[in-house]
Amino acid sequence: xxxxxxxxxxxxxxxxxxxxxxxxxxxxxxxxxxxxxxxxxxxxxxxxxxxxxxxxxxxxxxxxxxxxxxxxxxxxxxxxxxxxxxxxxxxxxxxxxxxxxxxxxxxxxxxxxxxxxxxxxxxxxxxxxxxxxxxxxxxxxxxxxxxxxxxxxxxxxxxxxxxxxxxxxxxxxxxxxxxxxxxxxxxxxxxxxxxxxxxxxxxxxxxxxxxxxxxxxxxxxxxxxxxxxxx
Amino acid sequence: xxxxxxxxxxxxxxxxxxxxxxxxxxxxxxxxxxxxxxxxxxxxxxxxxxxxxxxxxxxxxxxxxxxxxxxxxxxxxxxxxxxxxxxxxxxxxxxxxxxxxxxxxxxxxxxxxxxxxxxxxxxxxxxxxxxxxxxxxxxxxxxxxxxxxxxxxxxxxxxxxxxxxxxxxxxxxxxxxxxxxxxxxxxxxxxxxxxxxxxxxxxxxxxxxxxxxxxxxxxxx
Numbered sequence: 001x002x003x004x005x006x007x008x009x010x011x012x013x014x015x016x017x018x019x020x021x022x023x024x025x026x027x028x029x030x031x032x033x034x035x036x037x038x039x040x041x042x043x044x045x046x047x048x049x050x051x052x053x054x055x056x057x058x059x060x061x062x063x064x065x066x067x068x069x070x071x072x073x074x075x076x077x078x079x080x081x082x083x084x085x086x087x088x089x090x091x092x093x094x095x096x097x098x099x100x101x102x103x104x105x106x107x108x109x110x111x112x113x114x115x116x117x118x119x120x121x122x123x124x125x126x127x128x129x130x131x132x133x134x135x136x137x138x139x140x141x142x143x144x145x146x147x148x149x150x151x152x153x154x155x156x157x158x159x160x161x162x163x164x165x166x167x168x169x170x171x172x173x174x175x176x177x178x179x180x181x182x183x184x185x186x187x188x189x190x191x192x193x194x195x196x197x198x199x200x201x202x203x204x205x206x207x208x209x210x211x212x213x214x215x216x217x218x219x220x221x222x223x224x225x226x227x228x229x230x231x
Numbered sequence: 232x233x234x235x236x237x238x239x240x241x242x243x244x245x246x247x248x249x250x251x252x253x254x255x256x257x258x259x260x261x262x263x264x265x266x267x268x269x270x271x272x273x274x275x276x277x278x279x280x281x282x283x284x285x286x287x288x289x290x291x292x293x294x295x296x297x298x299x300x301x302x303x304x305x306x307x308x309x310x311x312x313x314x315x316x317x318x319x320x321x322x323x324x325x326x327x328x329x330x331x332x333x334x335x336x337x338x339x340x341x342x343x344x345x346x347x348x349x350x351x352x353x354x355x356x357x358x359x360x361x362x363x364x365x366x367x368x369x370x371x372x373x374x375x376x377x378x379x380x381x382x383x384x385x386x387x388x389x390x391x392x393x394x395x396x397x398x399x400x401x402x403x404x405x406x407x408x409x410x411x412x413x414x415x416x417x418x419x420x421x422x423x424x425x426x427x428x429x430x431x432x433x434x435x436x437x438x439x440x441x442x443x444x445x446x447x448x449x450x451x452x
Contacts, residue, residue: 069445069448121401121404124401125401125402128394128397128398128401131390131394131397132384132388132394132398135388135389135390135394136387136388136389137389138387141387144448144449144451145384145387145449147448148380148384148445148448148449149384149398151441151445152377152380152402152441152442152445153402155437155441156401156402156405159405159434159437160404160405162405163404163405163408163409163430164408166426166430167408167412
């Protein structure tokens, strides 16, 4: 059934590939060397877009979970699960690229600042979401439970963020976490925007492949069922 | 609705009075956490005063997870979940009854653990008793609200007892932060008393409302 040519998918992959080449060129050759931080600052062009994709993916999990609870159509559950997986992947990238950048610049690998802590807590929540899915067998029940967690998990985001911020203001801060991104030069900003667009394209490419994989799995399942019934 | 709440609440309290399983598990475990803190950290009185609120809430949270696991494991054992599903009442009533029972179990553990904590760590807990009690209550409501919902989720998974803390602890971080700060004030620390108290109240309202609204989906057949 899936033998027909996937023109849209091929086009998306090609577009993402081209965008990646452009992004790499811009990150390493076009964007100027940052005056104080040096070349290590270039990780910023991977770090920030990863964070954007992670948050975007978790937001989509929330939206698809709500739609699933309202409509209970399996499609929305598959979408939510795929978004959660990709979100966790990019959230992991944020948590890896962050410390690599922080060590030479701030002098520490990690600081319990609101944004960092929120990212870590988000990672924990959505890994728990994936674990819950993994530990359930009944597909309909799994979809409903995961949707409830997808909604609560996302509603929790602002609560976690502001709690940590207010908590931080009452405790001494170990390092100066100055706001980066303030006053970006034009070429830097352009590079950042292109990278964000590229990562977004990559997100949709991965999502598409994940959905195709799921539909193939479902097809194998139905074929297997039919085989068992016949034999 | 009101009758559903009281019926479920009485049922859980009666079972608990006879078996004392939830209390036994959560109390002994919480106590163990405090004892282990003592050995691993070896605190002076000033340090204990500063960090005591945090220790207490770690002990309450871990003990609470055990009691919450029990909450729906109880229903699963004799296939009572089906009975609950068949009850011709509003799902919200069942949720509130269950949640209230869990709040009461947590509070009992907390109230018995507090004097022991005061003795072990040499902390004066009598400074603001009414405020302290209100904070314990609000903290337990916040923790049990999502906890009850997740307990109902956890019994249907393959890893039952393991999955509950993994789901619950990251979600309840805001509650724990606010509860620890408010409890620290009750012990005489220099934190803002009304701010964290009000925040705890707001979080409780949010968490109870969302859990109340979503519980119906969990208890579907």
